[in-house]
Amino acid sequence: MPSHVSALGDEALTLDMVHQYAYCPRRFHLMYVEGRWADNAFTVEGRNVHRRADQLDHVLPDPDAAASFSRGCRGVARRRAPW
16 A cells, blocks of 8 residues: 555545546555555655645744734724725
8 A cells, every 4th residue: 555545444435546447447446455655756846745745834824823913913904985
């Protein structure tokens, strides 16, 4: 089984599972039923790229900091009259 797939239960299907079955039912069976999966250079590189991207904490602002900032604002937004 591909290492990026988590065990969600016996009846749960991931989107990748559906895609693999639609692409090739035999491939799906080999990967997800028999557990045959061998990484190649492309899958290893892709996993490393995703691991680095998932570790970037500074890309999105901290939601708690944004919430406390918005609570501190007391101003009222007013629209100018169109005339």
